Amino acid sequence: MTDIPAITIDADLQSASVKKSAEPSFIRIEGVTKKFGSFTAVNSVTLEIEKGEIFSLLGGSGCGKTTLLRMLAGFEEPTAGRIYIDGQDMTDLPPYERPVNMMFQSYALFPHMTVAKNIAYGLKHERMTAAQRDDRVRNMLDLVQLTDFAARKPHQISGGQRQRVALARALARQPKLLLLDEPLAALDKKLREHTQFELMDIQDKTGTTFIVVTHDQEEAMTLSSRLAVMDKGRIMQIGTATSVYEYPQSRFVAGFIGSINIFDGKVVSIGDTTTRVHVPEFGGDIEARSVEGIEDGAQISLAIRPEKLTISRTNPQSANSIRGIVRDLAYFGKDSLYRVALPSGHIVSVNSVNARRIGENERVADWEDEVWLSFDPNSAILLKD
Secondary structure, three states: OOOOOOEOOOHHHHHHHOOOOOOOOOEEEEEEEEEEOOEEEEEEEEEEEOOOOEEEEEOOOOOOHHHHHHHHHOOOOOOEEEEEEOOEEOOOOOHHHOOEEEEOOOOOOOOOOOHHHHHHHOOOOOOOOHHHHHHHHHHHHHHOOOHHHOOOOHHHOOHHHHHHHHHHHHHHOOOOEEEEEOOOOOOOHHHHHHHHHHHHHHHHHHOOEEEEEEOOHHHHHHHOOEEEEEEOOEEEEEEOHHHHHHOOOOHHHHHHOOOOEEEEEEEEEEOOOEEEEEEHHHOEEEEEEOEOOOOOOOEEEEEEOHHHOEEEOOOOOOOOEEEEEEEEEEEOOOEEEEEEEOOOOOEEEEEEEOOOOOOOOOOOOOOOOEEEEEOOHHHOEEEOO
16 A cells, blocks of 8 residues: 555645735734624634635525624624734724725616616715726726626626626725625526636736635635635634645534535554544445544544545455445436445445446446445545544
């Protein structure tokens, strides 16, 4: 077996995600808590965000991400803690005194105004001449590629174009920080995927720091330089999309980001490179990459992503091979999903990439076929909680 160095749960990946300087971070959130009566919406959150990042707050409904965004905007006051933007304490400043703008989920465009006038609306309180204002609007139309649609009204353009109008209006004031609350939620899947890259391109051109609130995991992973996973008002993990997906630090994060199979296990022995774990659902022991902080005899969770499993009709004779029966099969074009029942009755999800064109009778396996599942020790994630 090839030597595999033990890992310290993605420390290298996280530290490499954003280069720290000796100067304070562009945004510092220090011990921020927000209570509504007896309910704690945000609980002692401390967070640093660098200038020019697209940073996503990711979590389910009620996790506190939108409340945290509203406190950055000044629409809510923290119960405790401080908020700093570009070195200035913003905690007690009203929204109109902050170098911040917000793009709402609904876009909030004025239906009776043209695209150009919607963009110009955000500039009406700026100290600018009419010529400067017109020039800024032209630049924004150019930036979002809507120059040819300047005279149209919102109902005369597509959903993706309305999203770009709202973005242009938010950027027209040239804020240091732009807050985006579920910015792509109103778009269909294909348009949403296309618009994600447009949004990244616009952010790159302006250099504005973006903080995005979303419940969509794929959106957060596509857009973000880094992301924070939130649950019950707390930040559970911060890192790049790769680090959070490949090296989750808790059972919650592993289960929230993407699809995953999770099993209970007990550590049998710990080697320099691999750890042997007894998994009752597998009916035996498996080998996983060693992780610091896990002790011999400990009760742990073992997690494996569906795409990390290999499915075949023959036994690969590897240390990590498990027999099962295909109970369900779904064909998605680029890949197929197999739901395999182990002898214990536990159902395991497996994704198999359809790397070549196949016929109806050429699948890796079919319903009720006996198959073998196997995985590399690198692919097994050991979790202490």
